[in-house]
Each structure stands twice: as structure tokens, then as C-alpha cells.
Amino acid sequence: MSLPPVKLYKYIPPARVDILQNLAIRFTQPSALNDPFEFNLLFSEVLSTQQLREYYEQADKHKLAMEAIGRLPEDQKAMFALLPREQFLRMLEQFTSTIFNPEKIDNIHKSYVAPLTPKLKKVIYDGLNKTIGILSLSATPLSPPMWANYAENSTGFVLEFDTAHSFFNGRRSNKDEFYHLREVVYADRQPSATMMDMPFDTFVLKSKSWEYEKEWRMLLPLDAACKKFTTPCGDDVSLFNVPATSISKIIIGLNTKDHAISELIDILAKNGHFAHIKLEKIQKGSTGFELTKFKNE
Structure with a gap:
């Protein structure tokens, strides 16, 4: 796992100055991000026919058969109970060989497993969307497309965060998906054959077309939010407390209005x-954006 840069940056539109006023920032659910393929579940089917066969080959068929008999109506179960043990075991062996033969397994896959894939994808995505909030940060404060897209055509500002701060280092175990920074992986991938073959970087996987963002992200459980509300347009928002000490600098945009600067x-x-927070300002350099110390004149 890559270590994050010493500093990471959040592009902010001018209207979101309330982040500083309230020291609360949004962690956004996947469906509200601007990439419609966030958390895209890249698998063609839940389980292949071969995987289903292997499962049944390794399974305790006697146990599975007994469980099936246990689900029968009481009068039918009573009939089995009247049979001599040896006869019952012979019938059980015939039953399992009939039910768990390759042709039957193929039919089970075709009739039940294959149709399940789109439904399962939707259930998983809906569950993630209700559970996970994402804070997206960038490794650079000098990206003109980022200023245009996320800071309202350079009229907003950028927050610089200190990644060594405990706010970004609260991971509870090596398997914890939350409370720590992770670098986004940019790759154009084909779907995996099955869900079991899918790589486990779904939370940080994006198309290479987004590579210019140089994104790092942190995930938090939405039920830990300090405040939740629904906007008039129906968008669910979850806010989390952000420590003032995690912010090291504010960078004013190239086109930020005087009244917005005064407010900051x-x-x-x-x-x-x-x-402790420093103020800098974006200016045009000979080949791109540059940073200069802000002079309050």
C-alpha cells in the first residue's frame, strides 16, 4: 500500500465556505459522485457452472439431502421414518446421485444462479450506497480542470490537509476499509468471470479517463456522521467533523471574488x-497555474 503525500487537497466551490465555518465536511455516497461508474461491480456472473459443480463435489451430500428431507411436509417425513435403515440409506444414495449429477447442476445454474447476477449487483450497490461515504482529495492544487470542475471555474478555494494528522490515520486493523487514506487505482478493466474472481479494489478503482485528478480517498461509515439532512432536490447529505488542525493552508482561486476572499x-x-493556517493564491504562470503568497491589500 502506497503512503500518501505529505499534503492532499480538496477543491471547494465558494458557496461551501460553511465547511470552515462549521468544521464539517461531506463524505459522499457513491451514487452522488460525478463518476457514474463508482463502485462498479465488475463481474459477469455470481458463480460459474464449474464453481457450482466444485461446490457440490466438495459438499456433504448426505447432509444436504437430509436438510432437503427435513423441509418436506410432516406426512412425507413420517413415511421415511417408517423405512428400514438400510433401505432408507439406499434411497438416500439414489436421491443424491440423481439430484447432484452434472446435468442437474447445469440446470440449477441456468435456472437460478445466472438470473441472480443483476439482482445481486443491485442489492450490493444499494447496500454500499447506504453504508459508505467518500472524501475525495487530490495530490495537486494546480490542476486547471479540477479548479474548473470542483471550484466553480476557479472562483472557489482549495483546502490543504496534513495527511499525518490523526484524522486520516484511524485505521482499526489491517483489513479495515475505513478511517485511512487510499490511492485511487486508474485502470480500464474487463469484467471478471465471476464475483469470486473480482479484484478487491472496487472502493478505489476508477477509469483511466479520471487519472488527471490524482485522487486519494478516505471512506467512513455513514452512520458515524455528525449531521445528516436531505436537500430540497432530494439529495441525502452526511457531514463529518473535521479538525481545524488537519487543515494547513487555504489556496484562493484565480477568479475568486473579493467578497468571497474577505469572507475567508x-x-x-x-x-x-x-x-496556523496559511493563505496562498493561484496565479497564471508561463506554462500553467502557480502558487504565490496571498497579499491582503
């Missing part, structure tokens, strides 16, 4: 927790 300066001046 006023917020920093009124909150003693922001005394």
Missing part, C-alpha cells in the same frame, strides 16, 4: 483554531 479572511481571523 474574516473566518480565519475570528477563529483562534485557524491561526
